[in-house]
Amino acid sequence: MAMLEIEDLHVAFPKGKKAEVEALRGVSLKLEKGERLGVVGESGAGKSMLAFSILNLIAEPGRVSQGSVAFHGENLLELSERDIRGIRGNRISMIFQDPMVTLNPVLTIGTQMVETLKAHRKISDAAARKLCIAKLKEVAIPSAESRLGAYPHELSGGLRQRVVIAIALLTDPELIIADEPTTALDVTIQAEIMALILKLCREKDVALILITHDLGIVAEVTERIMIMYAGLCVETGPTQQIIQAPHHPYSAGLLKALPQFAGRGTRLYQIPGSMPPITALPPGCAYHPRCERATELCKAQVPPLEHGHACFHPIDQTEAAS
């Protein structure tokens, strides 16, 4: 049994009085212990929605309309509020995008760390502080003892994200969900933070779901990729395989759009058009208006996810090679 198994997950938001629109339209994924998965897609593809639905924290008025999220065989979506709180931040923790706003501005680092520990462990203040200092050292924060009394605004962005990572690691979770953990940081800091996350995950055998739109980061850190488009998984498989030989035209387009693949002095490639809003999805394959391989079939039917990709006209690798 896989550690985390998401089965046909649908998340719906009400539209008007009766109708609903779906932000996730049936996503499935499996994650083994210690495995690192990259979830890639444009803004609005439902990546963050997926992350929040794992912890059953979809913001009102959204709701999970169908599907299950099994963690060690236990459906998290059916747990009581109390039981799921015992899992959040304890066995599954999350790292957010912008460390400037994820730490409470009026509480010290120490208060926020100790509070996390105390929510899940019976532990004395002194022992909690000691553990917090140990974790801060693990994420390579200099003079960790004195940082406990600091307020978030006294730290730089990189240091704050390190604190957020330390908080995520406090309770030795089995799974960390990182929602674009480096997007808000300086480029130089990005690599440091990503290397830190990778190192810690490897050392402690923690599974990672890395949500990002940066295929470069995903290629370095993860073992498997899931590419999402308009609330659906369009392609999934081992990272290297997809990077080298994408089957779905959307994956191919994303890869082609990476600046490192553009020749010197040429225009950067971009996928024509933009992702449709979930309120106005085209019929059939949601990608067909932007796809150069689209046919009448694509406009009529949603392609099923088979052999790791959801496309009627996948890119044949012999064809791509020629």
Next chain:
Amino acid sequence: MISLKGFITRFLSDPVAIVAGTVLLFLVLMAIFAPFLAPQNPYDLMQLDIMDSEMPPSWRVGGDERFPLGTDAQGRGVLSTIMYGTGISLLIGVGAVIVQGVLGVTLGLVAGYRGGWIDAFLMRLADIQMSLSTLMIAIIVLALFQAAFDANTYADYAIFMLIVIIGVAEWPKFARTVRSSVLGEKNKEYVDAARVIGLPPRRIMWKHILPNTLTPVLVISTIQVAEAIMTEAALSFLGLGMPTDRPSLGSLIRSGFEFIFSGSWWITLYPAIVLVMLILALNLLGDWLRDVLNPKLRRGDD
């Protein structure tokens, strides 16, 4: 947030704040130490002499060294009654604001965080409460209370009743302020982060959101203390507030008002000056706080 040092610097660079702060500090200290400073204890009937009644201030003809600001109709020194009365006014003002604050902050926090029908219900309740004038509610309740109990019981519980009535009648101001701040805060990512950590909603509301909404609460608290003191003074002036033997500034003004046409103007004038100074100092400090804590008016050197 502004640092303590920045706060003090701002205070010392603003003459209005210094004057208002000094006046308020002076009045508060005077009220606290009244039992040691006052020439006479106006509550102690043994110290009063009816022969001393309606004496003018000491520098006027017929005045007495013992009563620098003259005496009232019961022979109490006006200075002593003001010192004790300021304390009672402040006690009622601060007490009422604590009641308002506890009620309003709790209900505003719950309404803002929970949303939905709880929010709708609490806010409609606040609207109804706001459409009934505080003075009107207080007059009705206090008149009933006065009629139902004898004068001694009334005198014993008058402070308590005034605090509760003014407190309950004004909770919507706090509730609305806190609610609107909570609505702004609750969608911020640190709240998501707190939920992801697995903290229960009660803890998120009180420990994470509330401290981020306290700035406006601090500002209206100051203004509301002034408001509550004025309400109490108005009620006392109408004869529904503090009884004459334990006078607040309002009841002092009222007790002197009957004698103003017989020439004893000092019984009313001096308490009135103190009341105006107290309210003015509180309001000026409130305005100053609002400007200092407003990030849009923040100066570079804070």
